[in-house]
Amino acid sequence: MTDIEALADFLHTAARQVTEVDPWNHGAAGFDLATAYQVQDAVVARRVAEGERIVGAKLGLTSRAKQQAMGVHEPLYAWLTDAMNHPAEKPLQLDGFIHPRVEPEIAFVMAQPLKGPGVGVLDVLAATGAVAGALEIIDSRYRDFRFTLPDAVADNASSAAFVLGPLQHPADFDLSLVGCVLEVDGQAIDSAAGAALLGHPAEAVAALANDLGRRGISLEPGWVILAGGLTAPVALSPATSVVARFSRLGTVRLLCD
Ligand code: 0L1
Ligand code: MG
Numbered sequence: 001m002t003d004i005e006a007l008a009d010f011l012h013t014a015a016r017q018v019t020e021v022d023p024w025n026h027g028a029a030g031f032d033l034a035t036a037y038q039v040q041d042a043v044v045a046r047r048v049a050e051g052e053r054i055v056g057a058k059l060g061l062t063s064r065a066k067q068q069a070m071g072v073h074e075p076l077y078a079w080l081t082d083a084m085n086h087p088a089e090k091p092l093q094l095d096g097f098i099h100p101r102v103e104p105e106i107a108f109v110m111a112q113p114l115k116g117p118g119v120g121v122l123d124v125l126a127a128t129g130a131v132a133g134a135l136e137i138i139d140s141r142y143r144d145f146r147f148t149l150p151d152a153v154a155d156n157a158s159s160a161a162f163v164l165g166p167l168q169h170p171a172d173f174d175l176s177l178v179g180c181v182l183e184v185d186g187q188a189i190d191s192a193a194g195a196a197l198l199g200h201p202a203e204a205v206a207a208l209a210n211d212l213g214r215r216g217i218s219l220e221p222g223w224v225i226l227a228g229g230l231t232a233p234v235a236l237s238p239a240t241s242v243v244a245r246f247s248r249l250g251t252v253r254l255l256c257d
Helices: 004-016 033-049 064-070 121-127 149-154 201-214
Strands: 054-060 076-081 101-110 128-138 159-164 179-184 187-193 224-226 241-246 250-255
Touching: 004 033, 004 149, 033 076, 033 149, 054 201, 076 149, 076 159, 076 201, 101 159, 101 201, 101 241, 121 128, 121 201, 128 201, 128 241, 128 250, 159 224, 159 250
Parallel strands: 054 224
Antiparallel strands: 054 076, 101 128, 101 224, 128 159, 179 187, 179 241, 241 250
């Protein structure tokens, strides 16, 4: 039996003290995804109690490559807070992170409420006010990023920070065809298209709306939704410079201090 509050304290303290920990639930009976989402809620409640505000949600493991790497067939989701929203022009201070990694993403900014079940791609696009290229900084609280899927869910899916690029109108182009080239220290190291995310990034957002709808939760106007990593994540070190160049969505830059 998982002690939800104790595990939430353990993970929240690890994040606040910038200290990596070993998953304490590894293999424990009953630590399934439903329980892990209860722990995630309790972790985020601690952030909110300390003054942070929920500003959106993110999906993880939405690309087939990442699902295969984890041996799973479904995405996971987690919460974004205002404290995670990092301004594009400001260098990222790495001393606030344990072992950060960055991944390029496509972000949706909701204009209308959206609640599943039954949400599809067209519903997502109709409820979206803007889309943007983004960089997500993930920072698992677990040692060496080693975890099971429920461990990762409990840890709010490694959420740590995100940077939004310029906002664009979503109806102007096909998001599945948006290309992204990821450059690190001036070298192109990876690339992907929007279709890497469940065939279409809005399909990932639909999956989120449908999952949250089953819990009675709606995507709210103004929320930022990150649709999932387009490429494998890249480790960040001091002075690392990251540039994600998107067709149609412009460029997102991150410089590490
Ligand atoms: O944003 C993500 O893709 C998180 C996925 C699961 C946790 C992780 O890979 O650190
Ligand atoms: Mg991500």
